[in-house]
Amino acid sequence: MSKAASTRNTPRPAAGPLGPAGLLDSLAPLLHEWLPRQRWFAGKGRPVTAFTLRAATELLPLGAAPGLLHLLVQAQQDSPAAARPTGDCYQLLLGVRTALPPRLAAARIGRAHEGPLAGLDIYDALLDPRLAGVLFERLRTPGQLGALRFDRNPATVIPTGLPARPLGAEQSNTSLVYGDTFILKVFRRVHPGSNPDLELPLALAQAGCARVPAPVAWYEATEPEPATLGVLQPFLYGSEDGWQLALHALADGHDFTAGARALGRATAEVHGTLASALPTAVLRKQQIQHLAAGMTERLEATAQAVPALAPYAAGLRTAFDALAELGHAGRTWAAQRIHGDLHLGQSLRAKDGEWSVIDFEGEPARPLAERTRPQPVVRDVAGMLRSFDYAARSHRPWAPQWATHCRDAYCEGYASVSGADPRGEPELLRAYETDKAVYEVLYEARNRPDWLPVPMAAIQRLSLPFPAPTFTTPAPKLPRRPPQ
Template sequence: MEPDSPSLPAPSDLATAIQPWVASARWHFGDTAHVKPYHVAILDSAPNAFAIWFVADDGLRYNIPLVLRIRGSYRAEAAAPSPVGTFQEWDIFDATDDPEGQRLILERSIAPSPHNPLIAHSINTVGSVVAARRLTSEQSNTSIIYDLEDGSRIIIKVFRVFTPGHNPDVELQQALGSTGTVPRQYGSAQLEIEGGVADVVVVQEFLTGTTDAWQVITQDLKDCDGTLGALGPQITDLGRLTRRFHTALAEAFPTVHADAQHITAIRDSWAQRAAAAIAAVPELGEFEGQIEMVYTATAHVNWPDLQRIHGDYHLGQVLNAAGRGWFALDFEGEPLRPLAERTQPDLALRDVAGMLRSFDYAVGSAELDGGDREALASWGEAAREAFLFGYGTLDEEEQVLLDALMLDKALYEVSYEVAQRPTWLPIPVAGVKRILHSN
């Protein structure tokens, strides 16, 4: 820093300056953002500028990499980002949206160094970067795409919400790296915090020329005639992909016998979600007895061993890459669930249930848009059969468990839609009734 440059703002001043921006961010969970500084580390410094890794505390831990520049020192460019806050002479920028910040996040994530506040783990070599841009469709994380000199691309994901420990999106995709079921991983970075380490960034291959399965299927359903048509083999391949990564995860990580304690805990969670759904939509109360019967049936079958799974598997988590087929993404699980829960072995059939419910959502959204109900229902049944054919035929006992897991997922969706998207509530409600009527 030049001698006459002002001092870096205190962490508490930074927290106050960025609080309105944090409160409105898609990745912030809660109604307000009374963030407190929890951890601040210098990524880099230069005349008139600082790049820092800021960790905020709002009941949750948030990763908020920032670039601070003396006002007026930012070069005049049409593409310059807008500040997310100001303090005295400083303009404060989101580092994921700032060219220098984007460069530093990548470098600090793949280049181990004693002066690096992040603990970098390099797996594969990254070529020279020629351009970078942040994805605007962020949700619980923030992603940056980098164009490389050789024409390929990589993507960085900054885990906005984190807890100490290994993020399953990093851990599981590393384990699956040689299976061809996930994009290639280049590296990851951890932050030393709370007496341990936490994954905060992952760097992986960006698959070009792709569309996610939700886009592929909802586009096809606009002209649904009740048959799968050319999508049939693709849906079968999606089932095969799911079986492949389940098999690989069972080999890479320890499996656990589903004893009475595990089974009771899982069934208790089903009962809790059912009670929440009925409280949210009282009309489902008339089905309480039938719901209990579906769950009770699982007490009379043999449960398979529990294993690591995707945990939040649906059509939006799968990409179709031209000439390469399907790839699974986002093994993080539900980010607001405690990390210990998201890394626990579970029923692999939970992922199957999630994908089948996602097919039902695609059908339901097409029906809400005016599609033919009978044709869409026929398509949904055919999609279910094609996916399960690819995954592998389930025996009667597995089918009992799958029915319970699908019902549990649909009841969870009821509570979600009541709170988030009431216009879509008919989709999971109809799903609950259909599952019950088929049993």
């Protein structure tokens, strides 16, 4: 099938006929309304101008009741910075029924009025336990099905018939839990190549690291180009995520430094294993200056997009200038594969107190090439330090000392395993923490504007002359606690 298949062409069927020409004639009017409203849609604020069908596979024939259709659809959008429309590719699993039962009303996309699906109800299949079960059964059986390839770890037993339920947490992807035994992450925004959330856990498992749930099955696209689509891993039933644990500790007035210190140790273990299992690098003058320039570019773009940031841009830029100057003076830093989006919500603590690290996809908004590039481990550390700050500022009254103690304990725990305290690289840590806060400002402005005061409080602190006091601003008034 051509990569440039138009919305008027029928894709080559992968399993069974997809019907007459014009599949997207049925779907495009519905997707125009539904897709931009989804939490995982990346192009918010820009209208979708067209859809391109990249691949289609029938997992259940459309003549069945219900049918199950797997699509890779590119959403074209106008961009002021691009000479021509650009767009992201999304993975859609669509159920097709003559009539949607009331229990699936929340999954409804709409009723098709033209094309081969005219008169049929279209809905999000991942919210239908029956169709989610079909996907699970495919994962149990390796092999090729049209444009999809399913694979699994043969050493793992995957029982049949586990009931499916969607994970209710706010995510940039969709996750399904099967019988409290396995969890499947379905990547909604698809990038060509191997997703780090499959690549890194596989490498860690093969190296014997127990801090990360090992993938047991996964599926990928084979056309129009290879891409990871979903990963099945053990579901750590009974574990609590670090974000909720931190909020509970704050609410109860409990100390969290022991947990933060143990989490620092777990992070260092994961970093150490990744450094031994995968290639490493050294950042020298050119790479460091390129790194600092990228941070500066993101700052300037965000200051244009979020006017509230502009008054602090000059002060924030000094962190990136200092990093570039160190590189120019001959300073080097080790780089390796890292988590890339580490925060409290990406950690789970079991009942025995042991921490696990999850979700190695990195920041989905960043290009895949950037997310798979070796980077200093301090980037992950900065993400976790920002997360402690987020937790402290979500509590009323504001708990600045709680965050300070947790940040220190986390770094101490990290140093006890790695032999190097992240605070020993103050310029590098400051640059990464500033870059993370800038990223948070843009994210909150676009997705959760009520929470913009949280990263803006850090922006004010980080814009002060270095070294700045740890906390300097009053607690923002917030409507509710954010999922992290």
